[in-house]
Amino acid sequence: MGDDVDIRSGGAIAVDTETLRLVAARLDGIGCRLDEAAAQLSRAENLVFSTLSRAPLAFHMTAGMMSGMSGKLTDDAVICRGQVAATREMADVYELVDLRSRQEMLAIDDARASMRLQERIEALTAANPQLVKLADQVVADWEGRRFDGLSSQSWDLVLSSVLMGISIGGLANKAVTDLADRHAGIVPQGTALSGPKPPVVVAEVARSTPSGPPKSTVQTLKRLPTGSDAQVRVETYTFADGTRHHKVYIAGTQSLWAGSVEPWDMGSNWDGYARRNFASFEATRQALEMAGVRPDEPLDVVGYSQGGIVATYLAVGDEYNVGEITLIGSPTVPGLRDDQTLMQLAHTADPVAALAGGGWAGTTGSSDSIIVTREGDKGDLINFDSPLDPHMMEQYLTTAGQLDASSDPRAAAIQQRRAQLSEAVSVTSTDYKAKRPF
Structure with a gap:
């Protein structure tokens, strides 16, 4: 591990x-x-x-x-x-x-x-x-290593030995890798979603005034909303000259069922991955509109799991001026312009992140963009961890902490960029909760 x-x-x-x-x-x-x-x-x-x-x-x-x-x-x-x-x-x-x-x-x-x-x-x-x-x-060496972490999870190795080499995890991993090899997880610039926009109802549920921007990657992840209270959080930084900069934090999947009242469900996962309009994306767009985010104003996006799919399509579209994209355990990775910066956190043992198929073979975004990986499997045989454990936020917070402690100049450059938001004279944070109208 x-x-x-x-x-x-x-x-x-x-x-x-x-x-x-x-x-x-x-x-x-x-x-x-x-x-x-x-x-x-x-x-x-x-x-x-x-x-x-x-x-x-x-x-x-x-x-x-x-x-x-x-x-x-x-x-x-x-x-x-x-x-x-x-x-x-x-x-x-x-x-x-x-x-x-x-x-x-x-x-x-x-x-x-x-x-x-x-x-x-x-x-x-x-x-x-x-x-x-x-x-x-x-490229061949990279492609050969893309899914190594999936087959090395401790729980799967135990099952494989008990079931005489038949690995339930291996069968699931085969399904993940087959999907990833269709390249749906890499989304080029300008890719548009197809089909009608799903109906959603979005409401403001909370408002606060943070003291400033997050000071680390760990703090950035901790600002993601929890789905029980809200799925989208929009922070607006206003500067002395009247200009504004926004950050949107987008939660991950909240329901494993499809067609529920919850827009962040499995139906939205499959629709978004298949490049069809999906409810959580539409809800996020409405939240940004309600927050007063204008198309010409700088917008940074942070997305975890399904929120990463939403962040991906915000980044490759032309509706908003997206500059920095932070993806955590995302099944999709956008193809970015040179003036956009990507920070991607992905565990090699995370089956959800594996749907991105390793992302792009080359670089995407500015020279400051980075891809941060770790196996993410605790290897806890006693507690028999779930195969989804490497996808959990607890594991990604550990990875974020290691990134914050690293001396990599690209990590420092991203943190310096975020620190510029400290010059804002006021900060507002607004939470939004969405549901389907049925």
Whole structure:
């Protein structure tokens, strides 16, 4: 079981290509300095050898040490140059994977932009034909690992041994992976929901004045409303110049039945995943309208579970000016513009998050976007944890805490962006509860 978080730039991409190229440039500089140091030692060695005939014994020992050190520095410089070449090649591989993924995103609604990426793809592959094979391997390795956490849950391993290799969890996991492999969980920019909008009734149920924005990822998750009291929370930050910034927090599934009075039910899950208009999305839209969120005003969205599907479609649509998207255990992942930032928390043992199929192979959103994963299975054989335990908010709060404690600069960048909301002169928070009118 993995307890530590893994922070990546994309599904198959560990770090962004510019960071890799910066590392390569610094390694190149180190290699040059090693060469210079070896050359200086070699000159000093020659000078010492030229005077050995009349030098004391200690000079003989010094010359021998210099010779060994000079050779070691030369060897290190060769190793360093090899690392420079390998790092630059990996940067090119990651860029090729990313370009292909972005082409797939753009092909839905912007074919011209998609084709504009082809020139860079051809330039990369012409310079190094091996990149195609390497990029294919990176994606294949990532695809092969996407569902590892599902089959390693402790409860499933016990059942498998008791039932002579027949794994109930394995059968469920097969259903999840089959759905994910249809790619319904990755939603390109501009994707529209089909069908009529379901009828919902939305009412304001509470209002408060927070002291400021959440100061951490843990605090962000804790501001998500509980479905028993509300399903949507809208915070409005007003600044001294009169401009406003909004954040909407969207709850997860509240009913495992379909067709109930509760809009956050399994019916909405299936409709949203199948790209049909769904009740919880319509309820969230109405809540934003009631909160007075204007289309031109900045809006950040936070969605857990089914709330992640709602957040996804808010992010890929053009109705609102969505800038930052936080997804927790979401079965869908949006294809974002370069001016949008994604923070995705997903447990590899979470069957709901697995419906996203690992998300996009490349990066999505701005360079500050991050994908944060952890296995999320406590491995508690005594209490025989449910297979849905990795999807529970308690587990995601643990992951959020580890992210907050990390030194990753991308995590810090997102937190600095959120801290800018502290400059607001007033903050209001409004909760909304929705139901179907029957």
